[in-house]
Amino acid sequence: MSETVNRKNRERSEAEKKRRPFGIARRSIWYLLRWMLIITLTVFLCYFALVEMLYVSNIYIITSEGMEMRADCVLGETDANSLQEYFVNDWILQDELLMTQAYHPYRVESYDHRLSFEAIKVFPWSKTATVRVVERVKNIQAKPKNEATVDPAPAWDNAQMELKLEKIDGRWFIVAVEILTLDPEGKPAATPDYSQLTTDVPHY
Numbered sequence: 001m002s003e004t005v006n007r008k009n010r011e012r013s014e015a016e017k018k019r020r021p022f023g024i025a026r027r028s029i030w031y032l033l034r035w036m037l038i039i040t041l042t043v044f045l046c047y048f049a050l051v052e053m054l055y056v057s058n059i060y061i062i063t064s065e066g067m068e069m070r071a072d073c074v075l076g077e078t079d080a081n082s083l084q085e086y087f088v089n090d091w092i093l094q095d096e097l098l099m100t101q102a103y104h105p106y107r108v109e110s111y112d113h114r115l116s117f118e119a120i121k122v123f124p125w126s127k128t129a130t131v132r133v134v135e136r137v138k139n140i141q142a143k144p145k146n147e148a149t150v151d152p153a154p155a156w157d158n159a160q161m162e163l164k165l166e167k168i169d170g171r172w173f174i175v176a177v178e179i180l181t182l183d184p185e186g187k188p189a190a191t192p193d194y195s196q197l198t199t200d201v202p203h204y
Contacts, residue, residue: 051124055172059120059165062086062172063131067115067163071137074098075108087174088166095177105149106142111156113137118160129172131163134184160184 066086072078074097083092092098114136122129137156144150160181165172 048124052122055122055124055126055129056120058172059122059129059131060117062165062174063117063133063163064115066174067133067135068113070095070098071111071113071135075103075111075137075140075142088168091175091177102154103142105145106153107145108140108142108153110139110141111137112139127167129165129167131165132160132180133163134158134160158183 066083069078069083069086073080073083080092080098087095116134116136118132118134120129120131136158140153140156142153159179162178162180163174164176164178166175167173
């Protein structure tokens with residue numbers, strides 16, 4: 001009987017020896033797969049974070065330069081065609097501020113344009129973005145172009161605005177500007193205040 005027990009023990013030991021390499025291999029494969037998954041997720045998160053930062057930076061520049069150029073077209077002698085670098089043509093053609101030409105009878109010598117950013121909403125996979133800003137133009141120094149104009153140059157309508165942007169052919173363009181509030185309260189910062197800038201970043 002003891003011989004039978006010993007034989008069974010030997011068989012069990014040999015079977016365990018045969019299964020051991022497979023167990024080690026299985027654990028090794030799962031270990032590698034787990035780390036590959038972690039590394040892949042980390043790479044994707046870094047990629048999305050980088051894209052998010054690039055989008056916010058590009059949108060900030062397009063919005064800042066575009067709105068400043070728009071003010072220059074309204075107040076100065078800049079051709080409205082220059083806005084095509086920042087705005088879609090359909091919006092340029094329907095921009096009421098450009099169409100009214102309220103400052104056309106005046107020669108504007110200087111002005112103070114301020115644009116304060118309140119929020120930028122964009123996701124790494126988005127083709128559209130939303131920006132909320134407050135635009136103010138102060139200290140408009142203007143003289144009539146001829147003696148027939150006797151009234152002073154009109155004041156600029158300061159406003160809180162929501163801008164919609166679209167990515168067209170790999171580049172962001174402003175497609176719409178909506179006025180939310182006229183003459184908003186508060187004073188703009190002399191320079192862009194990044195501490196007040198908020199972005200909607202998705203949580204992964």
